[in-house]
Amino acid sequence: MYSILMALFGGVLIGLAVVGYLYVNGRIAGISGLIAQLLQPKSMLKSSAFWFLLGLLITPFIYQFFIQPEIILASSPIALIIAGLLVGFGTRLGSGCTSGHGICGISRLSIRSIIATMIFMFAGIVTVYIARHLVGAM
Numbered sequence: 001m002y003s004i005l006m007a008l009f010g011g012v013l014i015g016l017a018v019v020g021y022l023y024v025n026g027r028i029a030g031i032s033g034l035i036a037q038l039l040q041p042k043s044m045l046k047s048s049a050f051w052f053l054l055g056l057l058i059t060p061f062i063y064q065f066f067i068q069p070e071i072i073l074a075s076s077p078i079a080l081i082i083a084g085l086l087v088g089f090g091t092r093l094g095s096g097c098t099s100g101h102g103i104c105g106i107s108r109l110s111i112r113s114i115i116a117t118m119i120f121m122f123a124g125i126v127t128v129y130i131a132r133h134l135v136g137a138m
Helices: 002-024 031-038 048-066 077-093 098-107 111-135
Strands: none
Touching: 002 048, 002 098, 031 048, 031 077, 031 098, 098 111
């Protein structure tokens, strides 16, 4: 029951953060779009995208420190880097990332985002199945 409540609480926080970002900045909080914003030639520290992304990076460490210190990173750093590069390639190919399509797009009832999210989910299920049951990597 505890994990269900924590997941619900996390979902509510994500929803509030996305709505808050949209309300304050007038932009959707898709991570690939925020990273693209950071690459623009303006002061990084003045960018709301910088602070939003910094919060995304710091929050798991705060959670681990205060809530669940026994969490251990299960994947190798090389695997995480390769996965990150593949996700970056996929966001360009899919015209957005899972956060942009899955959280922001579905909430706006975007058909394109609903289809993209279904494809993301299917690809994730197939990848985990292959990694766990065929390759034995996990």
